[in-house]
Amino acid sequence: PFQKGKKTVTFAAVFDVGRILHTIPMRIGPYELENNLILAPMAGVTDQPFRKLCKALGAGLVVSEMLSSNPKVWASEKSRHRMNHDGESGIRAVQIAGSDPDEMALAAQENVKRGAQIIDINMGCPAKKVNKKLAGSALLRSPELVESIVRTVVDAVDVPVTLKIRTGWDKETINGVEIARIAEQNGIQSLAVHGRTRACMYKGDAEYDTIRAIKRSVSIPVVANGDITSPEKAKFVLDYTGADAIMIGRGAQGRPWLFREIQHYLKSGQRLPEPDNQEVRDLLLTHVKSLHQFYGEFMGPKIARKHVGWYLKERDEERQFRKSFNAIDAPQEQLNALLQYFETLEN
Secondary structure (H helix, E strand, C coil), rough: EEEEEEECCCHHHHHHHHHHHCCCEEEEEECCCCCCCEEECCCCCCHHHHHHHHHCCCCEEEECCEEEEHHHHEEEECHHHCCCCCCCCCCCEEECCCHHHHHHHHHHHHHHHHHCEEEEEEEEECHHHHHHCHHHHHHHHHHHHHHHHHHHHHHHHHCCCCEEEEECCCHCCCHHHHHHHHHHHCCCCCCEEHHHHHHHHCCCCCCCCHHHHHHHHHCCCCCECCCCCCCHHHHHCCCCCCCCCCCCCCCCCCCCCCCHHHHHHHHHHHCCCCCCCHHHHHHHHHHHHHHHHHHHHHHHHHHHHHHHHHCCCCCCCCCCCHHHCCCCHHHHHHHHHHHHHHHHCCC
């Protein structure tokens, strides 16, 4: 216990207060999230089948894959899949990427017409092909352009606009606080921050000091992102940064149940048991079937391969099954192979 004024407060009580705060739903404009756990937008990963699965397993908000602001690519098969939100429940959040303010505004308007309820601006992607077009995290080097894009997009739509950034371009130019203030002053209603610079890519450990400083410098909700792979880490990041929510990306690849584990831990302080082989099998089969259905018999099996690899990373350490699975092109053969693999695993 410790003294607070005339009252003695126990650490257990402080933990209870923190637990209550962590479970108060965050708001983005008029929308109240179901909880404060958000699936990060990841190109080639957070497609509709994965979003639906993460939502069903406890994510309070799921954000679509990054969509180019270039209207010339909107008719492509890839973009059509990324714009597809048919049958999804909950709040529809769509991320757009680009460097031209007017194109970004047009992309925002087009996606709102297609049902987007939140528009998220990408200023965090570190990929070279994105940065070469001065989009993604490359924008962090141009605060004036950041301001122009944010202001133009916010003015173009009647739905909340959010922003995702990194802490800066490199360790010599960490300007997350400056960008956060620009965002707030120009109408951004929530800010997600990945605790790495662009130069870091995904190497090393995420740092949370900059996220903490950003949270203290603005009044809009701040979402912490980076290396959140366990319930304990989730609570630590929330406590340390003071963030309003956490965003989970790579930690959910092959482990979509991580959301329910974190949600349970934040509410109770107790760990849920890991899913057994039978539950993992059922979730994986459901996921693969939905990929086949969403992408078709040709592309579905190809896209399923990476997801299967993530699910089985800890079970198939020598990669023997994954090597054989990656040679299978037929949807039903993939399902049969997975059933046989888990039957062997049980035996």
